[in-house]
Amino acid sequence: MTGFQAPNVEWLTLSPLLVVFLAAVVGVLVEAFVPRAQRYAVQVGLSLAAMVGTLVASLVVFARLSPTADEAELGRVVAAGAVAADGPAVFTWVLLSVLGLLSVMLFAERKVESGVLTFAGQAAALPGTEAEREASTRGLSHTEVFPLMLFAIGGMMLFPASNDLLTMFVALEVLSLPLYLLCGLARRRRLLSQEAAMKYFLLGAFSSGFFVYGLALVYGYAGSMGFAQIAAAVSADTGSRALLLGGIGLMSVGLLFKVGAAPFHAWTPDVYQGAPTAVTAFMAAATKVAAFGAMLRLFYVAFGGNRDDWLPMVWAVAILTMVVGSVLAISQTDVKRMLAYSSIAHAGFLLTGFLGIRSLDEVAPGGLTGVSAVLFYLTTYGFTTMAAFAVVSIVRDAGGETTHLARWQGLGKESPLVAGVFAFLLLAMAGIPLTSGFTGKWAVFAAATAAGAWPVVVVAVLMSAVAAYFYVRVIVLMFFAEPVGDGPSVAVPSALTTVVIAVGTLVTLVLGIVPGALIELLGNVGVFIR
Amino acid sequence: MELYTPILALMVLALGFAVFSVVVSSLTGPARYNRAKLDSYECGIEPTPQAHGGGRIPVKYYTVAMTFIIFDVEIMFLVPWAIYFDELALFGFLAMLLFLVNITIAYVYEFKRGGLDWD
Numbered sequence: 191m192t193g194f195q196a197p198n199v200e201w202l203t204l205s206p207l208l209v210v211f212l213a214a215v216v217g218v219l220v221e222a223f224v225p226r227a228q229r230y231a232v233q234v235g236l237s238l239a240a241m242v243g244t245l246v247a248s249l250v251v252f253a254r255l256s257p258t259a260d261e262a263e264l265g266r267v268v269a270a271g272a273v274a275a276d277g278p279a280v281f282t283w284v285l286l287s288v289l290g291l292l293s294v295m296l297f298a299e300r301k302v303e304s305g306v307l308t309f310a311g312q313a314a315a316l317p318g319t320e321a322e323r324e325a326s327t328r329g330l331s332h333t334e335v336f337p338l339m340l341f342a343i344g345g346m347m348l349f350p351a352s353n354d355l356l357t358m359f360v361a362l363e364v365l366s367l368p369l370y371l372l373c374g375l376a377r378r379r380r381l382l383s384q385e386a387a388m389k390y391f392l393l394g395a396f397s398s399g400f401f402v403y404g405l406a407l408v409y410g411y412a413g414s415m416g417f418a419q420i421a422a423a424v425s426a427d428t429g430s431r432a433l434l435l436g437g438i439g440l441m442s443v444g445l446l447f448k449v450g451a452a453p454f455h456a457w458t459p460d461v462y463q464g465a466p467t468a469v470t471a472f473m474a475a476a477t478k479v480a481a482f483g484a485m486l487r488l489f490y491v492a493f494g495g496n497r498d499d500w501l502p503m504v505w506a507v508a509i510l511t512m513v514v515g516s517v518l519a520i521s522q523t524d525v526k527r528m529l530a531y532s533s534i535a536h537a538g539f540l541l542t543g544f545l546g547i548r549s550l551d552e553v554a555p556g557g558l559t560g561v562s563a564v565l566f567y568l569t570t571y572g573f574t575t576m577a578a579f580a581v582v583s584i585v586r587d588a589g590g591e592t593t594h595l596a597r598w599q600g601l602g603k604e605s606p607l608v609a610g611v612f613a614f615l616l617l618a619m620a621g622i623p624l625t626s627g628f629t630g631k632w633a634v635f636a637a638a639t640a641a642g643a644w645p646v647v648v649v650a651v652l653m654s655a656v657a658a659y660f661y662v663r664v665i666v667l668m669f670f671a672e673p674v675g676d677g678p679s680v681a682v683p684s685a686l687t688t689v690v691i692a693v694g695t696l697v698t699l700v701l702g703i704v705p706g707a708l709i710e711l712l713g714n715v716g717v718f719i720r
Numbered sequence: 721m722e723l724y725t726p727i728l729a730l731m732v733l734a735l736g737f738a739v740f741s742v743v744v745s746s747l748t749g750p751a752r753y754n755r756a757k758l759d760s761y762e763c764g765i766e767p768t769p770q771a772h773g774g775g776r777i778p779v780k781y782y783t784v785a786m787t788f789i790i791f792d793v794e795i796m797f798l799v800p801w802a803i804y805f806d807e808l809a810l811f812g813f814l815a816m817l818l819f820l821v822n823i824t825i826a827y828v829y830e831f832k833r834g835g836l837d838w839d
Contacts, residue, residue: 193807194804194807194808194809194812196809196810196811196812197811215822215825218825218826218829219825219828219829221829221833222828222829222831222832222833223832
């Protein structure tokens with residue numbers, strides 16, 4: 191063995207991740223030592239402080255991004271090559287901190303459930319038993335969800351920044367395991383929630399298995415876990431190509447599962463429907479950001495050299511995902527399932543932007559790369575979808591949330607403001623001008639067209655039209671249909687949910703009208719370090 | 721091929737030891753059976769009645785089992801670290817300390833929240 195030298199970790203660059211993980215660990219200790227009555231306040235305060243702290247730290251790291259030695263990219267590789275803190279990674283850190291901050295607020299909402307969290311009071315009690323009723327009468331409320339969420343956020347931030355296969359796998363698991371658990375913790379409709387968690391866990395574990403198998407094959411091909419070394423092996427074209435292609439294929443299964451792309455999308459509607467709505471919002475927005483960030487890095491940095499081998503696969507998956515998501519969304523009768531299929535369709539649009547990946551020297555200076563376009567789309571999509579699910583969480587009746595679309599009839603008469611906001615968010619998802627959905631779609635389509643993927647873009651435009659149909663159908667339902675029976679009612683949420691909806695809507699509007707600054711910023715920083 | 725000779729020898733030795741132990745103990749050991757001894761042993765759980773017939777499993781056992789697995793994994797990391805302790809020096813020591821503290825925090829959580837209370 192050659193002598194061991196302590197690696198230079200560069201704690202400051204890693205500080206955004208460390209803040210989140212430290213807060214999560216402290217959160218576990220809070221659960222152990224703080225009296226039950228004070229836990230809610232302490233946990234919410236801690237989580238909010240952690241997210242603000244990591245946002246500040248991420249912004250500091252973002253501002254301090256400096257060019258590499260050869261002036262080609264911004265950023266640096268830290269922690270002995272395990273983490274790459276470059277433009278796209280630090281941008282996703284900032285984005286995830288903000289989305290995480292909003293998620294904490296949604297998680298902390300207590301007013302709509304008259305004083306308790308929207309998570310199961312006693313998760314271990316079987317649904318429909320005496321123990322559950324007792325937990326409900328005693329108004330039990332567990333706050334483990336906050337540290338769990340912080341762990342998930344930490345994993346999500348590490349995922350797109352991981353610069354070797356092993357770190358990437360660990361990050362994947364750190365983000366997934368808390369999510370599996372969170373999905374099963376709904377206070378109402380617990381069987382549905384537990385079923386969702388079970389499905390997500392089994393399929394997720396299976397897809398992680400695919401990922402590890404692919405990881406092993408790629409390691410066998412390249413003889414190294416590091417992305418830079420894999421890229422070198424790919425350019426040198428040494429070793430067995432069968433190993434490489436098999437590895438890429440299997441790893442794609444794991445990643446495409448996480449982003450919810452067809453044909454690995456089957457879990458999405460069930461899990462999005464069953465999970466507590468706050469968790470759904472968090473998952474839909476933040477997981478997609480993390481998984482696409484990681485996917486971009488893996489394919490662009492490690493497998494960029496044999497682009498021609500895997501691009502056809504992404505073409506096919508992108509087309510299939512958009513068609514499946516848009517067409518199946520039409521027949522949905524549950525608003526959460528509809529938004530789930532819509533998120534599948536969005537994964538397809540993001541994959542379209544993914545096709546815009548080219549080597550840097552092919553891009554004109556200031557030109558929109560696939561990376562920048564996808565990151566921009568993720569920003570727009572993340573805020574819009576989080577606000578949309580936040581709205582879903584406040585439309586309720588006596589049995590909790592009313593997610594059946596028939597119960598949304600006439601919401602415009604009951605509460606014009608909420609219905610109006612939801613209509614605006616749906617229009618944004620459909621990609622109507624003056625919303626961020628339009629500018630986001632424009633960015634990914636432009637990047638894909640410039641890279642010659644116009645057939646996919648044609649499908650994408652067609653599918654946007656199909657998608658517009660089911661979004662507009664809901665708007666018509668809300669404003670031009672008579673309420674059935676008592677009609678829907680809108681619970682007045684606390685300031686927490688209100689802020690989430692307001693911020694999401696505002697960002698959707700602002701990025702729709704003045705997207706220029708962010709696109710320009712992403713043009714400057716949207717280059718992976720290699 | 722000669723690289724495999726020690727492995728082969730170890731396999732033969734292991735097999736020999738297993739056969740020897742079973743045979744010798746059955747030949748020389750006293751055979752005084754009672755009910756508890758004849759019962760099949762299944763992690764402290766009564767094997768009958770079967771769980772699917774309405775029989776219920778004491779779920780509390782599994783927190784102990786899970787804790788055991790965590791400490792098991794901990795050992796897996798500790799042994800290679802201990803072997804290269806002198807070379808890994810202070811960095812390795814601090815890294816391992818961080819790992820141990822984290823595991824302990826999870827354990828403290830389990831303990832404080834009554835995960836190890838039997839009744």
